[in-house]
Amino acid sequence: MNAPLPLACFDDARALEQIGAQWDRDIVAQLAQYIGVPAKSPMFDPQWAEHGHIEAVVRQAADWVLAQKVPGLTLEVVRLPGRTPVIFFEVAATRAVPAGSNVAQPTVLMYGHLDKQPEFAGWRSDLGPWTAKYEDGKLYGRGGADDGYAIYASIAAIAALKSQGLAHPRIVGLIETCEESGSFDLLPYVDALKPRLGQVALVICLDSGAGNYDQLWLTTSLRGNVTGTLKVEVLTEGVHSGDASGVVPSSFRIMRQLLDRLEDSATGRLLPAQFHCEVPPERLQQAQVTAQILGDELFKRFPWAHHDCAGSTLVTLPVTGDPLQALLNRTWRPTA
Ligand SMILES: [Zn+2]
Numbered sequence: 001m002n003a004p005l006p007l008a009c010f011d012d013a014r015a016l017e018q019i020g021a022q023w024d025r026d027i028v029a030q031l032a033q034y035i036g037v038p039a040k041s042p043m044f045d046p047q048w049a050e051h052g053h054i055e056a057v058v059r060q061a062a063d064w065v066l067a068q069k070v071p072g073l074t075l076e077v078v079r080l081p082g083r084t085p086v087i088f089f090e091v092a093a094t095r096a097v098p099a100g101s102n103v104a105q106p107t108v109l110m111y112g113h114l115d116k117q118p119e120f121a122g123w124r125s126d127l128g129p130w131t132a133k134y135e136d137g138k139l140y141g142r143g144g145a146d147d148g149y150a151i152y153a154s155i156a157a158i159a160a161l162k163s164q165g166l167a168h169p170r171i172v173g174l175i176e177t178c179e180e181s182g183s184f185d186l187l188p189y190v191d192a193l194k195p196r197l198g199q200v201a202l203v204i205c206l207d208s209g210a211g212n213y214d215q216l217w218l219t220t221s222l223r224g225n226v227t228g229t230l231k232v233e234v235l236t237e238g239v240h241s242g243d244a245s246g247v248v249p250s251s252f253r254i255m256r257q258l259l260d261r262l263e264d265s266a267t268g269r270l271l272p273a274q275f276h277c278e279v280p281p282e283r284l285q286q287a288q289v290t291a292q293i294l295g296d297e298l299f300k301r302f303p304w305a306h307h308d309c310a311g312s313t314l315v316t317l318p319v320t321g322d323p324l325q326a327l328l329n330r331t332w333r334p335t336a
Pocket of ligand 1: 146179
């Protein structure tokens with residue numbers, strides 16, 4: 001057997017052709033079938049286990065992966081009691097760590113999810129969440145992009161490396177079914193699978209947005225969130241509004257004042273310094289280039305409301321008209 005080639009020999013044009021052909025020939029049909037299953041996340045389908053939709057998409061994806069016969073790949077559907085299942089796959093490194101080496105074998109972890117958001121309203125009359133439709137190079141339906149494609153993309157990429165005989169490190173895949181509910185089932189699986197995950201040196205998380213369809217995009221920052229319940233109590237029980245207002249302070253007014261401590265309601269700027277961070281210089285530079293590439297697309301992608309009434313037009317205006325500031329606002333700066 002020939003030794004695997006180093007990655008420097010990667011023929012990207014060949015990989016693009018191979019994956020593109022596989023996508024058109026096979027994967028679009030797989031995704032269409034996936035779209036047909038209302039595999040809603042447990043938060044939107046508490047009876048997910050009885051309904052069996054999560055099980056159906058997990059089965060479909062697992063069977064497809066196994067049918068690809070990727071050399072060195074093993075797959076298991078892992079199930080912890082009372083939790084949504086995960087698909088765990090493992091592809092051995094093409095080169096073993098030399099015996100006696102104390103360098104741990106680095107592992108690449110690929111992540112995705114197969115559970116979906118609920119239907120929502122607003123579908124075009126000839127489209128729907130559970131009926132896949134392919135039109136002008138786009139596949140419509142719930143869940144194909146978020147995030148059904150992830151496992152198919154991962155395996156297609158690994159198969160492309162294999163078919164060029166390229167060396168790669170150990171790769172594992174973790175495909176969960178609880179992401180749209182906040183991934184409350186994921187950590188117990190990470191704990192349970194820890195020994196099998198190995199020394200994870202790179203995580204490829206196939207579950208983010210893209211600026212356009214013309215180039216490859218990487219997500220370099222994601223904002224977290226802090227949530228809470230604000231309760232303003234001014235009386236111990238409800239009384240008639242005509243009787244109390246003007247004497248008892250309005251709970252809404254107090255709530256507004258409290259929120260104003262957090263956010264400048266005129267500009268949307270969050271006031272506590274703790275929520276802000278310094279944007280690293282290289283990220284600022286990248287944001288400038290990205291703003292030039294995307295320009296108006298940063299604004300056009302949103303369904304802005306506007307109303308024509310009594311001879312005047314009411315329009316929603318963006319927080320800022322500057323693409324760079326818009327980009328920084330939605331990535332590095334805090335918002336309420
Ligand atoms: Zn997602």
